[in-house]
Structure formats: structure tokens, C-alpha cells
Amino acid sequence: MLAVKVPKREAEKIRRRLIELGVLARGYVPKREGEFVLFPVTEPVEGFELVETDFERLERRPHSYREVVEVPDEVRPLLPSSFDIIGDIAIIELPEELMPYGEAIGGAILRVHRHIKAVFAKGSKVSGEYRVRELIHLAGESRTETIHRENGIRLKLDVAKVYFSPRLATERMRVFKKTQPGEVVFDMFAGVGPYAVLLAKKAKLVFACDINPWAIRYLEENIGLNKVNNVVPILGDVRKVAGKLEADRVIMNLPKFADRFLKEAMLSVRDGGVVHYYGFGPEENLFSEHEAKIKAVSKELGFKVEFLEERKVRPYAPRQFNIAIDFRVLK
Incomplete structure (x- = not known):
């Protein structure tokens, strides 16, 4: 495969230049050779040293848990397109028809979103004087305390004991x-x-x-x-x-x-x-x-x-x- 060979110290600047020119080949891992970096390109680029080499393909990661979860086809249209992420805990609202597949759904969320450590389903509506809801553990760690980051602050909380x-x-x-x-x-x-x-x-x-x-x-x-x-x-x-x-x-x-x-x-x-x-x-x-x-x-x-x-x-x-x-x- 055609590649440009550039000094390591200039690699990032040249990578951006190749993107601007529209010639950087997507889906491949750049290769290091000593003090040089090799970038795959789709056509010859004037002003750069050109070589032929092989590149590893980038593994495409799924963007949504719905791409990898295994549920029957008849309930697949019911899969929610979104869920709440509080710290490293995901909370998803599942219709009754999907509850038997809760463990598979939770596992798929963990697989796609590596920073999430625990997945829960909403077991009830927010209610009571304290505005909390019942949560059903689906996958990952069985804990409800986390630290959530937003707007430059950190908030420690227990999703089962407080409203957030x-x-x-x-x-x-x-x-x-x-x-x-x-x-x-x-x-x-x-x-x-x-x-x-x-x-x-x-x-x-x-x-x-x-x-x-x-x-x-x-x-x-x-x-x-x-x-x-x-x-x-x-x-x-x-x-x-x-x-x-x-x-x-x-x-x-x-x-x-x-x-x-x-x-x-x-x-x-x-x-x-x-x-x-x-x-x-x-x-x-x-x-x-x-x-x-x-x-x-x-x-x-x-x-x-x-x-x-x-x-x-x-x-x-x-x-x-x-x-x-x-x-x-x-x-």
C-alpha cells in the first residue's frame, strides 16, 4: 500500500495536512519505523517520500449498543435509542417486552461504552417525598454510588437514594x-x-x-x-x-x-x-x-x-x- 514517510517530530502536523488534502487513507493504523512515521495515502503526494508497505486495519467499534445486542427480531424495534449516563452508571428505560433481555442489553451497553461500569433499568417512576425511583440491576458492578462530572464540577451521589x-x-x-x-x-x-x-x-x-x-x-x-x-x-x-x-x-x-x-x-x-x-x-x-x-x-x-x-x-x-x-x- 502506498504511504508517505515523515519524521516523527513532524508527524501530527503532516497528518493534519494529509487530511486537508483529502489523501489520508482511512481505516488503517499508521506505522512507526525508528525515527519515522508512515501514513497510508490514496494517491502520490508531491513533496513527500513515498514507500510501499502493509498497514493494520483499524477495528471499527460500534457506535450504539443496538448494533451488538442479541434480542429477537420482533422486539428489536423497541430498543431505546438513548439512556442516561450518571458518572460511570447507565440507567435505561425498558418497556415490559424487553425486560426478559435486560442482562443482554446491559452487557451490550458495557461492551460499547467502556467507561460505563454498571447498568440499571428504571423499575418505577420518580415518586415519593425524596423523588427517587426503584432501579433494577442489569449488568456490571452492583453499586449505585458514583461521581458525575459536568460543567467543570464533580458531584458524588447515589442514584438509588437521591434525584439527579x-x-x-x-x-x-x-x-x-x-x-x-x-x-x-x-x-x-x-x-x-x-x-x-x-x-x-x-x-x-x-x-x-x-x-x-x-x-x-x-x-x-x-x-x-x-x-x-x-x-x-x-x-x-x-x-x-x-x-x-x-x-x-x-x-x-x-x-x-x-x-x-x-x-x-x-x-x-x-x-x-x-x-x-x-x-x-x-x-x-x-x-x-x-x-x-x-x-x-x-x-x-x-x-x-x-x-x-x-x-x-x-x-x-x-x-x-x-x-x-x-x-x-x-x-
Whole structure:
């Protein structure tokens, strides 16, 4: 096979040049010979030393577990196209028809995604006061604790004991960019701290409340893990905290029930402060019901609200979306 022979010290620069010229042969492993590197090419290249040699072929790795998993043809169309990855743990939602093949599906995920060490299936919906779900072990290590990395921070958590969604990383960064240096933030439903720890990098002080003792335990660990000293963890019902502190920015990441805590949020934000409210809405009417509730509570308290931004965060169910509404409170 035709190849160019180049000095090892210039190999990377020349490799990029061959790609630009469109002559680097794909699917082969470059070869080293002493102080030289040989790159396979599809045609002669002027200005380079040309040689003939053999190259090893690159083994193509599958891109999806669905390429390698062995399940009957009649259920193959039911295989999910995606799943959540939290640290080195994968959590997949399987329809009932696929549960008998859970071990094979889990094994395929481990084979394709080498960094994943454990695979679980969702055994129930998120429920209860602590917002957790039952998990069914499919393959790999039988553990539920991991360290997840996102937005430049590390979060230690147990996926069976606390609520955490990796799909909100972009939304958390959006709020981080809006946060101003020196602000006081109140994270009403903090979990293990994905908002609180991130915002602590910019804010003056972050109050982080959660009713789940496991969440607060991991939040305390994550404060140390990320070397931030301006997060105040609060274990308990947020209703007992509201109004006892004043924040420039309030985060209400409890989309199923956030509307029940609007009064607490407005009592805790300073005049002119911003609330980040999350909810669920049908595709045909994403925001209006939530807007009405926000206006009703502000009127009850004698406040006014100014809507700043409304957006779809992510799909939640068929024709249903997780939505975000940012609004300013004027007292």
C-alpha cells in the first residue's frame, strides 16, 4: 500500500495536512519505523517520500449498543435509542417486552461504552417525598454510588437514594451565566448540589435546601470535593425556611410541584430579584397555565412580576415538555 514517510517530530502536523488534502487513507493504523512515521495515502503526494508497505486495519467499534445486542427480531424495534449516563452508571428505560433481555442489553451497553461500569433499568417512576425511583440491576458492578462530572464540577451521589438528572446540565449552565458576581442565591430543592455548587463559583453565598437527608449528606461531600466554602446546606422542608432569608436569585427545580411553592419563593427573593421556575407543560400550551399561577400568587402577596424568559428545557413525555420561566419580582 502506498504511504508517505515523515519524521516523527513532524508527524501530527503532516497528518493534519494529509487530511486537508483529502489523501489520508482511512481505516488503517499508521506505522512507526525508528525515527519515522508512515501514513497510508490514496494517491502520490508531491513533496513527500513515498514507500510501499502493509498497514493494520483499524477495528471499527460500534457506535450504539443496538448494533451488538442479541434480542429477537420482533422486539428489536423497541430498543431505546438513548439512556442516561450518571458518572460511570447507565440507567435505561425498558418497556415490559424487553425486560426478559435486560442482562443482554446491559452487557451490550458495557461492551460499547467502556467507561460505563454498571447498568440499571428504571423499575418505577420518580415518586415519593425524596423523588427517587426503584432501579433494577442489569449488568456490571452492583453499586449505585458514583461521581458525575459536568460543567467543570464533580458531584458524588447515589442514584438509588437521591434525584439527579444529567439532562439538565445545559440548563444549569444557562442559569450560571445569568448569575452575577456577589449575588445571594436560594436553591429551594437543591439535591446533591448541581446548581448550588456550580453557582457557588460565582455567587457570594448559596443557601441550598432539601428535605432528603441523603441529598444533604452528598451535598456536604460535594462542597468539599469542589473546594467551595460559600454554600450553606439546609436539611428540611423549604416552607420552614422561606421568608427567613433574602436572595437575589431563587431556583425552583421541582417541576412537578413547583407551583405549590411560589409563595415561598416570592417571599424569599428581594425586590427586583429573579426566580427560575420549572414546570411541565403540554406542547400546545406550554406556559400560560404556569404564568397564571405566578400572577395569582404575586397578586395575593401584593407584588408584581415581570416575565423575562420562557423556554422548553427538554421533552418529558409524548407532547409534554419540561419548561423554564424566569421572572422578576417587584415588591
